[in-house]
Amino acid sequence: MAAVEVENRExxxxxxxPAGVPNSEHLKLRTVSLSLRADSIPDGHVAFQILYVSIDxxxxxxxxxxxxxxSLPQIPVGQVIRALGMGKVIRSKDEKFSGGEIVIxxxxxxxxxxxxxxxxxxxxxxxxxxxxxxxxxxxxxxxITAWVGIEKIGNAKEGSNVYITAAAGGVGIVAGQLxxxxxxxxxxSVGSHDKVKLLKEEFxxxxxxxxxxxxxxxxxxxxxxxxxxxxxxxxxxxxxLEAVLNHANHGxxxxxxxxxxxxxxVWTEREGVRNLLNMVGKxxxxxxxxxxSYYNQFEEFVKEMEVHLKEGKIKSKHKIYNGIGSxxxxxxxxxxxxxxxxxxxxxxx
Numbered sequence: 507m508a509a510v511e512v513e514n515r516e517x518x519x520x521x522x523x524p525a526g527v528p529n530s531e532h533l534k535l536r537t538v539s540l541s542l543r544a545d546s547i548p549d550g551h552v553a554f555q556i557l558y559v560s561i562d563x564x565x566x567x568x569x570x571x572x573x574x575x576x577s578l579p580q581i582p583v584g585q586v587i588r589a590l591g592m593g594k595v596i597r598s599k600d601e602k603f604s605g606g607e608i609v610i611x612x613x614x615x616x617x618x619x620x621x622x623x624x625x626x627x628x629x630x631x632x633x634x635x636x637x638x639x640x641x642x643x644x645x646x647x648x649x650i651t652a653w654v655g656i657e658k659i660g661n662a663k664e665g666s667n668v669y670i671t672a673a674a675g676g677v678g679i680v681a682g683q684l685x686x687x688x689x690x691x692x693x694x695s696v697g698s699h700d701k702v703k704l705l706k707e708e709f710x711x712x713x714x715x716x717x718x719x720x721x722x723x724x725x726x727x728x729x730x731x732x733x734x735x736x737x738x739x740x741x742x743x744x745x746x747l748e749a750v751l752n753h754a755n756h757g758x759x760x761x762x763x764x765x766x767x768x769x770x771x772v773w774t775e776r777e778g779v780r781n782l783l784n785m786v787g788k789x790x791x792x793x794x795x796x797x798x799s800y801y802n803q804f805e806e807f808v809k810e811m812e813v814h815l816k817e818g819k820i821k822s823k824h825k826i827y828n829g830i831g832s833x834x835x836x837x838x839x840x841x842x843x844x845x846x847x848x849x850x851x852x853x854x855x
Contacts, residue, residue: 514540515830516617517587522571522580525775527841532569533587533834540619547599553621554593554609560642561827561836561849562676563764565589572773578796587616587833590647592630592638594854600624608632610641612798618830618853636815643676643848644815644822650807651797652681652739655761656688658800659793660737664689667731669750671717672741674701675840676848677763679709681739683820686710690737693730695746697843704846709821718843723749739763744777751784762794823847828855 515537523532542553568581581587591614595607602624603609609627614620630641643649655677656662668685672678673694682705685692693713694705705711713730720726723746727735734755740747743765750760765776785792814820825847827836832851839845 510543511539511541512619513537514617514619516615517830517833519569519581519583519585519587521583522569524570524572527838528566528569528834529838530834533837535831535833540621542596542619542621544597544599547597547621549599550624551599551621552595552603552609552624552627553597553619554595554627555619556591556593556614556617556853557608558592558639558642559614559616559833559851559853560590560646560648561833561840561851562589562647563840565837566840588613589616590614590642591616591620592642593620598624603627603629608638610646612647616830616833616851633812633816636812639824639826639848639850640815640822642850643824644680644820645808645811647797648676648848649680649811650800650804651677651763652684653807653811654795654797654800654803655739655763656681656684656737658803659761659795660685660739660759662688662690662737666690666736667733667755668692668737668739669727669731669735670694670739670741671746672696672764673705673711673714674846675741678739678741679705679823679847680820682711683709683814685737687814687819695726701843701846704823708823717746724752727753734758737761740765748777748779748781751779751781751790754784754788754790756788758788758790760790760792762792825849827851829853 520534521532547553568578590612592610595603595605608630610630611627662685668690670678670681674696682692691712694711695717697718702714705714731753735753736755736758738750738760740762741764830853836849836851
């Protein structure tokens, strides 16, 4: 029997961070009492213990207090940070959910426990051989993000030359493997030599380069794409996007997933792109996307990805931070070259 009242540690926004990486002045941990008594849980709600929280760059965009051009709302000061998370049901006031079941939510509190409306929860029935963290990576938001960019927008086909930035991150690793499954030639850029080695030896990338060393992006793309770029999966924006437009083939397709190089800057300090005229002459299609707009295709994505995982065609790589107190460190790691794979906060062992 679960305790009737718990001391729940949760992360909240203390002050907006308009620029730079959020730190302890902006994000703070507090302890609140949370009743888990049946009569304290509203009808149609579920109480659950949080097991894992997905750490993703988009959370940064909700902490600036500024209009940054994205549709994601800013988190009000004083409110709990929310992210994609997974938990185990403790008590339910909805007959569709039972104690012990695993649930997932895209607006899970970054906390040890949560009480949420059941219509914001999705039940997870783990398949044999698939670990729970995979439902926050390959089978979660990073996975469907990669799938949308490579398959739905990029329309990658056998023989396509595919370029992926932030290629050793949670999305990039999956995107590269999906492109290889399609029979593409895949090149990724990353921030360290170890990541270059990882992509080529463990995840099947044909080539990879360290953008911190090969800083002339135009020269680097000339070297790695002698036949031009057919599909570009953009995670960074800025100067790299500008360089890609010089090497895009006629009819190239560009999926704008994110622009992590620009997230910690106010918009007036962000890099401009001077050669958009290339899109006209080369008839390039460039499309930005919010993955939430594709959740109506989630079932199709999961069926395809589960097959790839079981057949060993796609592998995941996780960077696990342990304990609710590690949230700030895990979020900051996204903006350094130390991060490899999908960053996940394990809240409960």
